[in-house]
Amino acid sequence: MDEERILERERYQIEQIRQLELEELQVEEVDSDDSDDDSSSENNYRTSGGASASGEFTYDTSLVALHSYLGDVEDTHNRLAFLDGGAVLKLPMFYLEGVVLFPEATLPLRVVQPHFIAAVEQAMTQVEAPYTIGVVRLYRDSPDYRRPPRFAIIGTTAEIRKYCRLEDGSVNVLTRGQQRFRLRRCWIDVEGATYGEVQIIREDSPLRTPREAVGRLAPLLNLRSNIFQKQPLYSPRACRLGDWDGNDSDAMSEESFESELSLHERGLHQSALFSSYHTIHEPTSSEDEKLDPDGEVHQGSSRLDNLLGPLREYNTGRDSAKSALSGNSGNLSFKRMKADKCALDRLREVPRAFWPNWVYHMHDSYTLAQKAADRWKHIVKAPSMDGFVMKPDLLSFHIASKIPVSESLRQELLEIDGISYRLRREIELLESFDRVRCKTCENLIARRSDMLVMSSDGPLGAYVNAHGYVHEVMTLHKANGLAVIGDPVKEHSWFPGYAWSIAECATCGSQMGWLFTATKKKLKPRSFWGIRSSQVADDTR
Template identity: 60%
Template sequence: MEEERIRDIERIQIEHLRELDSEELHVEEVDRESSDDDDAHDRGFGGASGSREPTFNVGLASLHTYLGEVEDTYHRFSFLDGGAMYTLPLFYLEGVVLFPEATLPLRVIQPDYIAAVERALRQADASYTIGVLRVYNDTNTEESRFATTGTTAEIRKFQRLEDGSLNVVTRGRQRFHLRSRWMGAEHMPCGEIQIIQEDLPLRTPRDAVGRLAPLRNLRIANASQAKQHFHRDENEDSDAMSEESFEGDLSLAERSLHRSALLSYGSDIMDESTSSDYDESPCRSEFHSGRSILNSSLGSSRSVEDVRSDNAFVRDGEKLNADRQPCRGLGWRKDSMRRLREVPRSYWPYWVYRMYDSYCLAQRLADMWKQIVRSPSVDGLVHKPDLLSFHIASKIPVSESTRQELLEIDGTSYRLRREIELLESFDCIRCKSCETLIARRSNMLVMSSEGPLSAYVNPHGYVHEIITLYKANGLAFIGNPATEYSWFPGYAWTIAYCGTCRHQMGWRFTATNMKLKPRTFYGIRSSQFKMTEVESRRIY
């Protein structure tokens, strides 16, 4: 049903494209110094400002119609096993970082890459699949370097042309580590890869923890004061919850971790007489060592997953103590647990859970993205934090090196936190070579249903990831507008260079009929711009 719905949408978009082609084309020259009225009008198409919508159908750009009649392979495969090893044909792409669920068009001209696609179509394991890796020049040695973390790409559409070249549309699927690479038959690049086992985003019991006092408040005599101390910024509903109801909201792993915390913290409230006896027991040093590990973890910014291995030592120590006959203090433990249950508590303060709760971070990231990019909406991905993190990473307008950094991050919560930090910090888009100011974040424009940053391929097979802007400064233009092989149907393109250092920055796109809005916009290559960050701010 989902595939049929997508095909129906594509059919409607193609009909719209034919209507554009049937209209009389008229390339309108736009002066570089746009009027204030034009700027005010076009501002409505970018970022979170403005109220008008573009008349251009943003779904057309995502179809990559400039590739011609590329046929759907109708091949969809299940995900490869995490940790499994595969041998795949590889594509090394400069200036491109592919993420899971992102679309990557390819114009395959070189014989070695044609052989790579041919092998992918007929291989038994991971059929219709290639591996995509970023290649870049080392600024120190000026030699080509290959990333060791890439993404598998599934061939969704395929067309063989009369000259033997191929037009292919792929979609990113899973991250992998490159273990080795070599040149196979016909100089075809091949590699042995290992699929990365993605973590399962966990939901901490925020509602339960939010109504409990942190364990550090056990030293406060009055339990009501403890709750008031922790909830000084809360409005109401701070009633205590029973141990049973609290632990009922935890997973098995989190429940074991919580109980270990209670046992380790109980040593802080034992009586003097029991303490003197306990000091002489042979198990004190081992239990105290485990408690020190846990307390050290609590004092850092580590997540629940990071301290699980440490708490395994605590649990092992508890088992060892129970098995030893001479070990004393078991009566103290029972008394400690009884006294601990007399006050509301939680393993960590509420704000610690929020820092690494993937769903909480996903909601915050989605809200920030909505303020910066009004459409397309990412609300549907809030309940899928892992997919949201990859989606934002593939669309966030930062340099390719930063996007490669995002691809290499293991752990959904850590990737989400890094993306929030990037969205809070970046502001200006500058030329990578001379740092001339080209645009600001507020100048971003969505001209594709996939977002403000997307990948396109030119007739020579070079893939460009570009960010679209409604306004750009410091550019010079060469040549007359051309409509052939335009990535945006109904627009003519003109090559744009940096007016200072003369490096190619991208293209200016001009509407070829009066019905299209915006009349002019710009596509800047991600490999040629850098982001200027404002002063970094803490996430919490």
């Protein structure tokens, strides 16, 4: 029933697309208040200070995610189970310039080159991983196209979800990213298909208990006074505290904790334990405590005596107080005993975690996921990431596949191992990303506030043109310093209802992307820009 509903919705959306394509092209004049506009310039160039996005937003962004320009592609009805981490297999490979594929992201392909067509055909029939190809980013270290390109070592497997073979022999496919892999070697088989031996990367699990990442000690919340009475404070057994919820089932025993520490780590551990006492009584000696090979602290150290003295005085002072109340005067006054008791009460509340709380939050995947979703909602706004907060691993890939930054920064995100590290980097990029600049000449094209979400997939998506070139495009409602070439073209438009024109950098002439113009009067925005992420500089200022 669910598949029938999906197919029915897709049929309805395709009807909407066809209705839009039947409309006559209406080229709207650029508003006169754009001071940089020069629609009458020679050589059919038009420079614009921005595409107007004023008025109500009426466009159905779900139409873009269908990639209807590929034609009638049929569902392969194949859903591959995830491969085990560490598995090694051979896959037909696609090396794509300007493309970084992430797990769960959609990648459309129009395959026209013979060796890639052979790769698709073999992927459809292979036994080990049917309907699966490997996708790796191809890039150049310099703008000199005479130098051979390089390819990344980390890529993503892609499952062929939809497939259509055209009359001219080319193939249209719609794929979806599955799992990251590490490329070990590559070759071309006898039929001309590109192949690679890949190893599936074993992904880590989200960390809810950050002690697994940064420390092994629970906080000093359930400390009982008898710990000080029955054992030396510096004994490892004094560290046998309950877990975060007061349950001592997860507490660290003397054997399990001390046995895992090196001599240097034991020293750090003891220093962490004793550092709390400095705020209560400042030591009077500069002599450091000494550790024996078993990690025990020598009681002969004068610094240790100063640290533990008040606690010992409290224990002995309690007996002295009893004597004083019964008529026998003690050496320790009742006032001193009361002050030491208050100090001990404060000590019980001091956190005894190995690191401060903010360090734990840096490694808590769920805390980072919530922060990343909040930053996305504040900066990008749509689509909402709230549904992924309880799945930090999916959220980290979801944001990485849609964040409107350069392809090299996105490749960096793909290569990061560890959910918390990837989320922290994404939060940093979301907070620092502000300007879109031309990669060639550093000309300022737009700002973060100029972003416009024209697809339900987000502000950045992958699209393929009629010649088989895949472009990752970020959409903006306003751009500066771009020259528009030629008249708008309706055919093979990635955004149904809009015609496209090539846009170049007015300073260096590099192709930055396209200007999309509405073909129907009721469509809003009337126009917007699509900028290639491969032509965007690594600028996060």
